[in-house]
Amino acid sequence: MAEFDYDLFVIGAGSGGVRSARLAAQGGARVAVAEESRYGGTCVIRGCVPKKLMVYASGFHEAFEDAAGYGWTVEKPAFDWAALCKARDAEVDRLENIYLNNALEGNGVTAIRQRAVLSGAQSVDLADGTRVTAKTILIATGGRPSRLPIDGAELAIVSDDIFHLPTQPKHMIVVGGGYIAAEFACVFAGLGTKVTMVNRSTTILKAFDHDLQETLIEEMKKRGIDMHLGDAPASISETAGGKRVTLKSGETLEADVVFMATGRHPNTEGLGLEALGIETGAGGEIKVDAYSQTSVPSVYAVGDVTDRAQLTPVAIREGAAFVETVFNNNPTSPDHDLIPTAIFTQPEIGTVGMSEADARREHEVEIYRAKFRPMLHTLSGRDEKMLMKIVVDASTRKVLGVHILGHGAGEMIQCVGIAVKMGATKEDFDRTMAVHPTAAEELVTMNSPVA
Numbered sequence: 442m443a444e445f446d447y448d449l450f451v452i453g454a455g456s457g458g459v460r461s462a463r464l465a466a467q468g469g470a471r472v473a474v475a476e477e478s479r480y481g482g483t484c485v486i487r488g489c490v491p492k493k494l495m496v497y498a499s500g501f502h503e504a505f506e507d508a509a510g511y512g513w514t515v516e517k518p519a520f521d522w523a524a525l526c527k528a529r530d531a532e533v534d535r536l537e538n539i540y541l542n543n544a545l546e547g548n549g550v551t552a553i554r555q556r557a558v559l560s561g562a563q564s565v566d567l568a569d570g571t572r573v574t575a576k577t578i579l580i581a582t583g584g585r586p587s588r589l590p591i592d593g594a595e596l597a598i599v600s601d602d603i604f605h606l607p608t609q610p611k612h613m614i615v616v617g618g619g620y621i622a623a624e625f626a627c628v629f630a631g632l633g634t635k636v637t638m639v640n641r642s643t644t645i646l647k648a649f650d651h652d653l654q655e656t657l658i659e660e661m662k663k664r665g666i667d668m669h670l671g672d673a674p675a676s677i678s679e680t681a682g683g684k685r686v687t688l689k690s691g692e693t694l695e696a697d698v699v700f701m702a703t704g705r706h707p708n709t710e711g712l713g714l715e716a717l718g719i720e721t722g723a724g725g726e727i728k729v730d731a732y733s734q735t736s737v738p739s740v741y742a743v744g745d746v747t748d749r750a751q752l753t754p755v756a757i758r759e760g761a762a763f764v765e766t767v768f769n770n771n772p773t774s775p776d777h778d779l780i781p782t783a784i785f786t787q788p789e790i791g792t793v794g795m796s797e798a799d800a801r802r803e804h805e806v807e808i809y810r811a812k813f814r815p816m817l818h819t820l821s822g823r824d825e826k827m828l829m830k831i832v833v834d835a836s837t838r839k840v841l842g843v844h845i846l847g848h849g850a851g852e853m854i855q856c857v858g859i860a861v862k863m864g865a866t867k868e869d870f871d872r873t874m875a876v877h878p879t880a881a882e883e884l885v886t887m888n889s890p891v892a
Contacts, residue, residue, distance in 0.1 A: 443471075449470050451579045452559075453746070454480045454540065455581060459480070462544075472551070473551040485537060490533060494532060509821075562740065581756070584705040597677055612696040614637045614639060616686075618646065619645075640669070649796060651796070674689070683695060707727065729749075744756035781793040788846055792843070793854055794832065794842030800841045810891045815847055817848065827845075849880065853881050
């Protein structure tokens, strides 16, 4: 009789948990996954996937307008919120079934639709009272949205709620300045909602390069988004027609929906971590070593619950490294250096490596920058600028960072990320033949530093 019920028990069926479970099971391990919500986690159910579908939907507004400059006559388009939501939700359902049926059960993983909490170093208790044992336990419970500690915060929706709005808001106040706030501000503005954005900082996307920040703010304002920067909500109250936000400056704003996009925190409450002595950080994140092992040797953690880098591909890579380490006798540490990132605003952003400010703190740098009207808009007439920027170490010539704002930036940065990860120099970029006519050719034709 086996000493344990399973070789691996995974708590959480998001991107990191599912990848870990699937790979371990494919290698012959006896694996179970417990998920109290839906299979697929934040990314598939209430994050990246449904968000990107809404980004696509919102982009057609400008496409219809731009088509006129190219000779197309487009009858006045009309948007159907219910039709979008129905199609989006059907795709999410399809993907959830793939996660459950193909990735998990199709590989012999036992899928348990219950909450699970740690009851010991090698045991978990399910919501129905069943105790299950496992040689190794992996925590992959992800994160959830945070709310500001202000009066009336419960009257605002958060990102988990954004996909369940029964009707399209006529006016939305977006609180926050991170990528979730910026993305959804652009999405709803593109769909025709009046959007007001409030952020306590005097900028947005404060962790990103300052040229990206400034250019995106300019472009968002052109799209009619009302920006209240350097101010913050003091309270939220109900009105006859919706919600009223009173700002710390004393100004009041009214809308039918207030969307609070003010960060996320790890899902660690009530998991039994304290009783086992599993070490957590100030924000509740599970502390792990380079191999995702917690302070209890039989318990590991991957993904947003560790707050190393809150990105789906990172959770997947951490899950794969965990399986290599624990089940394949090949100690593997996930590489968190030089992670390419896309922000699906309008226009979108792609970035990899160091911002100019971060690079200047450690290196003597050269800055190459081009800001131009893309060819697409020479006939459309749209007043939109594209930004490309390369940060270079002046002595080694190594490219430290690349920052792009404009159509296709996310697609471009995936490829550029390979070059930067390989240690490409500015001269490597320069001797690469340009693809013409494209916007991306600017990356290999910027010859003179601007700073």
